[in-house]
Amino acid sequence: GAGVSQSPSNKVTEKGKDVELRCDPISGHTALYWYRQRLGQGLEFLIYFQGNSAPDKSGLPSDRFSAERTGESVSTLTIQRTQQEDSAVYLCASSLGMGRQGVYEQYFGPGTRLTVT
Amino acid sequence: AQSVAQPEDQVNVAEGNPLTVKCTYSVSGNPYLFWYVQYPNRGLQFLLKYITGDNLVKGSYGFEAEFNKSQTSFHLKKPSALVSDSALYFCAVRDRYSGYALNFGKGTSLLVTP
Numbered sequence: 230g231a232g233v234s235q236s237p238s239n240k241v242t243e244k245g246k247d248v249e250l251r252c253d254p255i256s257g258h259t260a261l262y263w264y265r266q267r268l269g270q271g272l273e274f275l276i277y278f279q280g281n282s283a284p285d286k287s288g289l290p291s292d293r294f295s296a297e298r299t300g301e302s303v304s305t306l307t308i309q310r311t312q313q314e315d316s317a318v319y320l321c322a323s324s325l326g327m328g329r330q331g332v333y334e335q336y337f338g339p340g341t342r343l344t345v346t
Numbered sequence: 347a348q349s350v351a352q353p354e355d356q357v358n359v360a361e362g363n364p365l366t367v368k369c370t371y372s373v374s375g376n377p378y379l380f381w382y383v384q385y386p387n388r389g390l391q392f393l394l395k396y397i398t399g400d401n402l403v404k405g406s407y408g409f410e411a412e413f414n415k416s417q418t419s420f421h422l423k424k425p426s427a428l429v430s431d432s433a434l435y436f437c438a439v440r441d442r443y444s445g446y447a448l449n450f451g452k453g454t455s456l457l458v459t460p
Contacts, residue, residue: 233389262447271350271436272390274447288447320389332378332397332440335448337390 231255233338235321241344242311250306250341254323259301262322262335272320278304279326311345318342348373348441352451359427359458367422367454369411369437377439379420380448381411384434393435396420407431427458 234253242248254261259280264272274288278298289295293311298304308315322335349372359365371377381393394405401413411422422435434455438448 260446264450269452271450271452272438272448274449277447279446285447322390332395334380334392334395336392337382339387339389 233321233323233336235319235338235341237341238339239342239344241346244313244345245310247307247309248311248343250308250319250321250343252304252306252321252323252338254302254304254321255336257325258323258336259326260324260333260335261298261304262324263296263304263306264320264322266318266320266340268317275306275319308343311343313345316343316345348377348439348449350437350439350449350451352435352437352454354454355452356455356457359456361429361458361460362426365424365427365431365456365458367435367437367456369420369422369451370418371420371437371439372418373439373441374443376442377420378442379411379413380438380440381405381409381420381422382436382438382450384436384453386433390436393422427456429458429460432456432458 236251261278263275276296277285293309296306318340320340321338324335325333351370379396382390384390394403396403396413404410434453436453437451
């Protein structure tokens with residue numbers, strides 16, 4: 230079946246502009262995650278959505294970052310007034326929701342490489 | 347607080363030799379532990395996970411990992427490395443009680459030479 234898809238694959242933007250990144254999770258996955266991967270670094274958690282629950286926004290680095298999710302489908306990550314330090318690969322992942330069966334692994338999309346000039 | 351350490355930035359192994367990629371973790375409770383692999387220009391792929399039970403976990407592509415609670419380690423191993431195993435490997439941890447996001451290590455680059 231189709232995996233997690235993200236668009237665009239690459240985005241170059243000027244400092245100060247707003248950008249929107251899109252994620253299409255695997256069908257049926259109720260949980261969706263956004264991470265950021267800076268060059269040579271591990272992944273930093275940004276935000277988590279689970280079903281209709283309030284999202285966990287604890288990883289968002291500033292109020293310039295926000296994300297929305299429509300039901301259990303598409304999510305968009307918006308970065309306002311981009312800064313050069315926002316340059317990174319933004320990864321989206323989805324998983325089955327938490328259940329009595331245990332912990333479900335996350336499936337990652339290919340990422341969006343954001344370059345802020 | 348939870349954290350993961352991958353002490354080696356790079357591991358070099360000859361094809362056919364066993365490989366080990368190290369990972370240690372710190373969580374306040376019992377951990378959920380994961381290994382992911384990232385091939386060039388591709389997304390992260392799940393390899394294996396430890397939730398509970400047997401300390402030796404087997405995963406995709408012949409990889410396995412051993413959970414060692416006393417040493418707080420979860421090293422990734424493979425008995426015989428392939429050139430195609432060359433990639434970036436990430437260890438990740440999640441505390442059972444503090445949210446659902448994974449805390450990733452910085453990654454270890456594995457290079458398998460012919």
